[in-house]
Amino acid sequence: MQNTFQSSKMVYALLAIAAVSVLYFVVPGVTIAEETPKTFLTHTGSVIKTTGEVIDPIGYDGEALDFDPDTFMKEFDYGEVSVLKDGTILREFYITARDDQIMEISPGVFYNVWTFNDSVPGPTIRATEGDLVRIHFTNEGSKPHSLHFHGIHKAEMDGVFESIGTGGKFTYEFYAEPVGLHLYHCHVHPVEEHIAHGLYGAYIVDPKEPREPAEEFVFILNGFDTDFDAENNFYAANTIPFYYQHHPIEINVNQNIRAYVVNILEFDAVNNFHLHGTLFHHYPAGTDTVPSGYNDMLTMSQGDRQIIEFNYKYPGLYMFHAHNTEFSEKGWVSSFLVKENTDDPNTQVEYDDIV
């Protein structure tokens, strides 16, 4: 009798264990739903009614994070300017490489970025043709890094064969030539990894005779492979996916716009740039003063640059984005908000055909 008694106790114990473990695995957290669902308008225009949260890559406001695309696109680093004895203008820049920072590259997504001056992309270096450019480079990263500038310079200033180790310093020096929109990036092997993590920036050499006055923007077309499968998870103009879609860049009707477009995208052979509602004159690498075409599309391979010049005839909201729509649906989608602003001296509005 005692045997049966004990065995039935065993069975109960087993059943209890089974029941508890099933409950633990299958119903881990009993949550009580809120009574009133909230309604959200998402960035694609669809409406969600939910008692939960909305996950939509629009919440990026630039404040909580290290990077503000609105500031970046208009920020040019002209360096510390001094004049040499022979009259040459010397521009000195200080660039520090790091590889330990975590940045919220899209709302909620935290990624280890490698940075020049704590920013992805690095600062936009700007000089005038013939200036002497001196860059004091410090590597505060845990890996070797370097600065490789596009342009005309001596081999020992090319930043390829001399990588700078942890804590190391190097001074790059060259004359700013030729005129154009160039690029700089880390050239330490594996280069793909160093670029994909964010070690790049734009380098502009202005002609001695300045270009026509215009509102100027820098757009670095980049992306992030956050799960390291050699495919980008996010694409953007200036790092933050969807940023300018939700923070349209405000310009005026007939205002002359000049954009410096740099494609530094890794993993994808071709990137492109499509502008809505108007066309632009474009200058490959910005080296020529005569535009090579009048178009609304730029097709760019890795490292390609284009200067584009355009203005808008009509006010309104216009998109610009990768016409490779996969990229645009992963964040490389932006917009201009064109306003009618008669006060702006740069604007000469002609109300001839708008009713």
Added chain:
Amino acid sequence: MMTSSKPILAISAIAPIVLLVIMIAFLLGPASSFLQFGVVLPEVSIEKIEFVGNEIQATVRNTGPIDVDVVLADVNDRIQPAAIEPDTSLKRFETALVRIPFDWNEGQPYEIGVTINDGTRFAKEVDAAFSALEPNLDLFVFLGMIGFLIGVIPIMIGLLWYPFIKKLGKNTFNFFLAFTMGLLIFLGIDAILESVEISENHLSSIFNGELLIATVVILSFLGLYGMGKQLMKKIELSKLSQGLAISLMIAIGIGFHNLGEGLAVGAAIALGEVALSTFLIIGFATHNTTEGLAIAAPLTKSKAKIMKMIGLGLIAGAPAIFGCWVGGFSFSPFFTLVFLAIGAGAIFQVVLSIFQYMKEKSDLLSNTSLFAGISVGLVIMYLTSVII
């Protein structure tokens, strides 16, 4: 020498547990920094994808060792805004429902993905989008009919072999019992394989599906073995025949099995694998006819009433109806797997019962009929599974 007193006995029972608790406390507390090595990788599993109205709904579970935030959803690797309920943060084992507004196309394959806070993306594919079934009376009746078709009717048809088997000689009868064993062994293996498949396709790896199957099969076998012994003891006291007892146990075992199969069929219907479920239904119906035969065979040596046989048929077949309902309305890979495994254990226990029954009834067990029966049973089951 049993001189130890009760307190000492209690201490000796508890002491190892106390020491274990102290060790765990030490490892989690003072020694935790010492054990911080390696990289902890997060993991999220998408357990279920449903197409509801103009939404794609994915049930995600944190199956990794650390807490995560689900921060993005995508369809075919294109970022889509979505809602997540109850919220974005997922603790270990916690689930959330990701609702993606999306104008999906019926019959088209989709890959649904979610990205977590460290940028890692987890995805699951759906072969063909299919509107999720609305839980209403029509569906209830439909699923019930399916369960009836695959469970009850084929078993009743199989039971119709009863008069034929009854007229057989001893060796032929033994052959049919052994044939039944062959059928059941096949069904048991089939159930295990099916549960392994469900484990691979639908169950998060954290559940250790294969080990769960093994555990449940053995527990079910042992549990029913004990139950069977008790049943036999009671039967010896009552006037019930041993044949009926064996049949009853076969019916119970097959009942568990059909519950699992019902869950699988209901789920196939709910997940929109329509063509598959037509085949599943024909397949199960054919298989289950032989289950009727298995129930009928032990009855032939005793007087069986028609009502009792119908009752046995219902015990074996009706769980399929219940399974279809549960599987169709809320598919749970976990429970489908568990019931398939219980069915497998039950079936193996039944095989053992039949074997023992045959050993008792025949003074000299006819090896020829035994082996021939099992082999023919296995082969026939294999052939029906291939043809259908």
